[in-house]
Amino acid sequence: MPLIVTPGQFSQRADFYHQLAQLTSAGIGVVAALEQLQRHPPARSYRPPLRKFLERLAEGKPLGESLRTVGWLPEFDVTLIEAGERSGRLDVCFRSLADYYKERASLAKQMVSQLIYPAFLIHFAALIFLVVVPFAGSRFNADPVMLLLKAGLYLLPLYAITLLIIYANQSKHGEGWRAFMETLLRPVPILGSARRSLALARLSLALEALISAGVNIIEAWEFAAAVSGSPALRRAIARWKPRLIAGETPAQLVQSTSCFPETFANLYRSGEVSGKTDETLKRLHAFYQEDGTHKLHLLAQWMPRLVYIAVAIVIAYKVVQFWANMYGPNSDLGHLLDGGL
Numbered sequence: 001m002p003l004i005v006t007p008g009q010f011s012q013r014a015d016f017y018h019q020l021a022q023l024t025s026a027g028i029g030v031v032a033a034l035e036q037l038q039r040h041p042p043a044r045s046y047r048p049p050l051r052k053f054l055e056r057l058a059e060g061k062p063l064g065e066s067l068r069t070v071g072w073l074p075e076f077d078v079t080l081i082e083a084g085e086r087s088g089r090l091d092v093c094f095r096s097l098a099d100y101y102k103e104r105a106s107l108a109k110q111m112v113s114q115l116i117y118p119a120f121l122i123h124f125a126a127l128i129f130l131v132v133v134p135f136a137g138s139r140f141n142a143d144p145v146m147l148l149l150k151a152g153l154y155l156l157p158l159y160a161i162t163l164l165i166i167y168a169n170q171s172k173h174g175e176g177w178r179a180f181m182e183t184l185l186r187p188v189p190i191l192g193s194a195r196r197s198l199a200l201a202r203l204s205l206a207l208e209a210l211i212s213a214g215v216n217i218i219e220a221w222e223f224a225a226a227v228s229g230s231p232a233l234r235r236a237i238a239r240w241k242p243r244l245i246a247g248e249t250p251a252q253l254v255q256s257t258s259c260f261p262e263t264f265a266n267l268y269r270s271g272e273v274s275g276k277t278d279e280t281l282k283r284l285h286a287f288y289q290e291d292g293t294h295k296l297h298l299l300a301q302w303m304p305r306l307v308y309i310a311v312a313i314v315i316a317y318k319v320v321q322f323w324a325n326m327y328g329p330n331s332d333l334g335h336l337l338d339g340g341l
Helices: 007-025 030-039 044-058 063-070 075-087 090-137 144-170 175-185 191-212 217-227 231-238 241-245 250-255 262-274 277-327 332-340
Strands: none
Touching (some): 007 030, 007 090, 044 063, 075 090, 217 231, 217 241
């Protein structure tokens, strides 16, 4: 897995699953579909892991085990594919994964495109106030190279913070780091609730696929919690096992667990009582996926605007400061005028 995943890589992953969904829906076997994709992959970097994957399948290993051995795809993808293999609905799982990565690519592209102009403003302001103004103020005697280096040093922490944020949210980290990030971002407006909604959407999608595949309900909940991406959900559900064995239903445990919102608890309970848990989980996945995606799109729209406003404020402050230094009472011109009066 790369350290930083770009929008283009999300698009490639979506294209990969989209082609798999089309091929398997047409009745082509998984091995034949993978062989075709190895010859015409969405990116050249897909060929080595696909070759290893096909080698493991040729040894007679199951689909999920082969993927885990290669270590190429995230756990969320592997678990869904494994559930699809068990339930005979691989094409549905591939289509769900294609939609998932297509949405992630769209969000990432939107955020990047809308941050281009604020980023330009930041660099333009640094060039004007850290290079041009000091160079002109020194009557063109200052070293422009040193001024450019100084501007670069001012911008370096901003680059570091940006890379750290991207790395922290996209890279594959351990449970402790993900729990820390979840706790840190939970109170953040829009972002915290969006992350929770998307975790519930992933949990619902995985749980529906596992239950439809005939997986034991205890094991299904544990697997789904693991791939939800939420350490809080995983820890809460890990404590359910003794109570489930004792005879409590998942609906009762969902209602007594604070990680689940009231809407989720009520809908899941209705599905369990009516015997339509799979249909309810599909609706829950659609609801929370739409809710989380809408909030992330909203964040993608407003984050660049907030950066733009912050940059505009800094530029306005620098302009006022510049004119105050040039024409204020403490400036050389101010002293000169005072002396003339």
